[in-house]
Amino acid sequence: xxxxxxxxxxxxxxxxxxxxxxxxxxxxxxxxxxxxxxxxxxxxxxxxxxxxxxxxxxxxxxxxxxxxxxxxxxxxxxxxxxxxxxxxxxxxxxxxxxxxxxxxxxxxxxxxxxxxxxxxxxxxxxxxxxxxxxxxxxxxxxxxxxxxxxxxxxxxxxxxxxxxxxxxxxxxxxxxxxxxxxxxxxxxxxxxxxxxxxxxxxxxxxxxxxxxxxxxxxxxxxxxxxxxxxxxxxxxxxxxxxxxxxxxxxxxxxxxxxxxxxxxxxxxxxxxxxxxxx
Amino acid sequence: xxxxxxxxxxxxxxxxxxxxxxxxxxxxxxxxxxxxxxxxxxxxxxxxxxxxxxxxxxxxxxxxxxxxxxxxxxxxxxxxxxxxxxxxxxxxxxxxxxxxxxxxxxxxxxxxxxxxxxxxxxxxxxxxxxxxxxxxxxxxxxxxxxxxxxxxxxxxxxxxxxxxxxxxxxxxxxxxxxxxxxxxxxxxxxxxxxxxxxxxxxxxxxxxxxxxxxxxxxxxxxxxxxxxxxxxxxxxxxxxxxxxxxxxxxxxxxxxx
Ligand SMILES: Nc1ncnc2c1ncn2[C@@H]1O[C@H](COP(=O)(O)OP(=O)(O)O)[C@@H](O)[C@H]1O
Ligand SMILES: [Mg+2]
Numbered sequence: 292x293x294x295x296x297x298x299x300x301x302x303x304x305x306x307x308x309x310x311x312x313x314x315x316x317x318x319x320x321x322x323x324x325x326x327x328x329x330x331x332x333x334x335x336x337x338x339x340x341x342x343x344x345x346x347x348x349x350x351x352x353x354x355x356x357x358x359x360x361x362x363x364x365x366x367x368x369x370x371x372x373x374x375x376x377x378x379x380x381x382x383x384x385x386x387x388x389x390x391x392x393x394x395x396x397x398x399x400x401x402x403x404x405x406x407x408x409x410x411x412x413x414x415x416x417x418x419x420x421x422x423x424x425x426x427x428x429x430x431x432x433x434x435x436x437x438x439x440x441x442x443x444x445x446x447x448x449x450x451x452x453x454x455x456x457x458x459x460x461x462x463x464x465x466x467x468x469x470x471x472x473x474x475x476x477x478x479x480x481x482x483x484x485x486x487x488x489x490x491x492x493x494x495x496x497x498x499x500x501x502x503x504x505x506x507x508x509x510x511x512x513x514x515x516x517x518x519x520x521x522x523x524x525x526x527x528x529x530x531x532x533x534x535x536x537x538x539x540x541x542x543x544x545x546x547x548x549x550x551x552x553x554x555x556x557x558x559x560x561x562x563x564x565x566x567x568x569x
Numbered sequence: 570x571x572x573x574x575x576x577x578x579x580x581x582x583x584x585x586x587x588x589x590x591x592x593x594x595x596x597x598x599x600x601x602x603x604x605x606x607x608x609x610x611x612x613x614x615x616x617x618x619x620x621x622x623x624x625x626x627x628x629x630x631x632x633x634x635x636x637x638x639x640x641x642x643x644x645x646x647x648x649x650x651x652x653x654x655x656x657x658x659x660x661x662x663x664x665x666x667x668x669x670x671x672x673x674x675x676x677x678x679x680x681x682x683x684x685x686x687x688x689x690x691x692x693x694x695x696x697x698x699x700x701x702x703x704x705x706x707x708x709x710x711x712x713x714x715x716x717x718x719x720x721x722x723x724x725x726x727x728x729x730x731x732x733x734x735x736x737x738x739x740x741x742x743x744x745x746x747x748x749x750x751x752x753x754x755x756x757x758x759x760x761x762x763x764x765x766x767x768x769x770x771x772x773x774x775x776x777x778x779x780x781x782x783x784x785x786x787x788x789x790x791x792x793x794x795x796x797x798x799x800x801x802x803x804x805x806x807x808x809x810x811x812x813x814x815x816x817x818x819x820x821x822x823x824x825x826x
Binding site: 394 | 630631634635638742745746748749750751752753754755756766767769770771774775778
């Protein structure tokens with residue numbers, strides 16, 4: 292059972308001179324277990340879109356349902372784990388343990404149940420138990436982001452929704468988050484992420500939703516996306532396309548530098564072999 | 570991008586060309602006038618003055634709504650407090666609440682005053698380059714014996730100016746934290762001992778971090794908190810004195826009513 296948006300529109304400051312149409316007539320369906328990327332320029336409406344999923348914002352017209360439930364219900368807040376970009380803006384406890392336990396306690400789970408969930412979430416983000424007594428504010432940006440992630444995971448959500456989770460992190464922090472998300476997805480949780488970091492995320496995305504000025508301008512598999520004109524691409528994919536356009540017979544559907552290197556070497560040896568045969 | 574509150578809109582209108590000190594003095598004067606005016610007629614006249622100045626300046630109406638919006642809750646609170654806690658002729662009776670006619674009048678008057686104050690402040694900030702505001706405040710404060718307090722007028726002016734500039738960022742931060750905590754199942758208003766720390770602690774930490782970063786950034790660009798020689802020393806023109814005179818005349822007239 293999926294997250295469904297039907298003809299959804301959303302305005303900020305409706306009926307005032309400041310009215311901004313942030314989303315216009317959006318239709319979207321996100322299935323369980325998918326890895327979805329929501330792409331688009333700054334101000335396109337990505338953050339607005341995800342806030343509709345768990346009822347932080349209500350649509351002005353159209354309908355949002357999560358597993359057939361209304362997004363304002365508390366159960367939806369449990370099923371959808373949400374992580375925002377500025378992890379530091381949500382941390383307020385004195386230990387990492389309390390921070391991760393905040394969600395489960397809000398939902399009224401017993402002490403024992405909560406503890407179990409905290410340990411499980413901690414493991415999911417590859418922290419060891421020594422982390423639990425640390426002060427969240429003494430951590431690095433990437434570590435704070437993982438604590439925030441663990442806080443969301445402790446509710447055992449069916450959908451994990453993230454807003455620019457790796458923006459502003461150092462390369463090590465980025466990789467840790469990406470690896471963690473991949474693991475979470477492999478365990479069956481849907482991962483939906485807003486991002487403009489195509490370099491990091493593109494290899495993981497199964498489905499892509501592209502938003503332009505509040506409208507969905509593309510929605511489909513990564514393969515379909517690559518066949519579409521005028522869409523943002525990871526730099527290395529653009530380079531492979533350019534190589535192909537200039538007559539080097541490479542496969543342009545490549546998303547990482549490692550793959551690109553392999554592909555170029557493959558073509559190189561192919562060309563050398565052809566030459567030798569002549 | 571969410572537009573900032575109290576931002577500067579460059580332009581060449583009459584208000585734009587006035588000395589920042591004139592406008593600061595005018596806002597203070599209007600503030601006093603607004604709180605001295607009791608009659609609804611008088612408040613209406615001041616509002617008309619605002620409309621005249623604003624349309625004259627050609628600023629987008631949006632900035633005025635933005636200036637009032639963040640304070641709306643506070644204004645409504647004040648209105649309700651007046652409505653219910655002023656003794657007088659009872660309008661109606663709900664349970665223990667008894668709004669009075671006097672309360673309604675006081676409430677309307679007081680909220681109109683706050684709104685007017687915000688509107689005039691927005692008019693000033695929208696028509697004055699922020700660095701000119703700093704300059705103006707600094708010149709006004711210069712004669713004060715601030716050294717005794719361990720600050721100088723330039724420091725104080727910069728401080729006031731930064732506080733104004735940081736306000737919108739603060740509101741944004743509140744929104745972000747609220748969204749993050751609500752996503753973790755927190756309900757505001759159910760248990761304040763639970764929800765207030767979850768909002769306030771990240772907020773204060775964020776502000777402190779921003780302030781530290783700002784201080785470093787300012788220092789690395791040569792700010793030392795001492796008075797610097799200004800690029801252009803401010804000069805009051807004829808039109809400044811004329812405007813101030815007109816305003817004082819207007820105030821005197823209105824208060825006589
Ligand atoms: N709190 C708000 N009040 C008014 N307008 C907003 C607010 N938040 C976002 N907007 C506007 O809505 C549009 C979409 O914003 P957003 O969803 O944050 O975009 P994105 O996340 O893609 O950068 C933008 O035009 C933005 O200015
Ligand atoms: Mg955003």
